[in-house]
Amino acid sequence: MMQDDRTPDQKLTHTIGIVGTDSFMSGWGKAQGGHSYAVWACEPGNVAATLSRIENRGDMKRVRVVTLNGYRPRAAHTHIYLA
Numbered sequence: 633m634m635q636d637d638r639t640p641d642q643k644l645t646h647t648i649g650i651v652g653t654d655s656f657m658s659g660w661g662k663a664q665g666g667h668s669y670a671v672w673a674c675e676p677g678n679v680a681a682t683l684s685r686i687e688n689r690g691d692m693k694r695v696r697v698v699t700l701n702g703y704r705p706r707a708a709h710t711h712i713y714l715a
Contacts, residue, residue, distance in 0.1 A: 633662055634705070636712040638673055646673035646714060649700045650682050652692030653707075666708025673700055674715035682715045
């Protein structure tokens with residue numbers, strides 16, 4: 633299951649994703665039996681600031697940077713937020 637909060641216009645500008653495995657939400661609810669990924673979509677110029685902010689969260693594991701065009705996560709639940 634994937635939920636993407638970006639508008640069609642934002643999908644053209646916010647093309648980089650900062651992904652973290654959500655240690656709190658993984659394994660239950662919509663991610664029953666699997667991982668839950670949280671993704672913050674940002675513009676290419678904001679990657680460093682967004683990455684730093686997400687890396688400092690205690691609930692995010694395996695924080696990484698991905699290109700969102702064609703992104704197909706291997707997770708039970710993925711939510712893309714606008715950074």
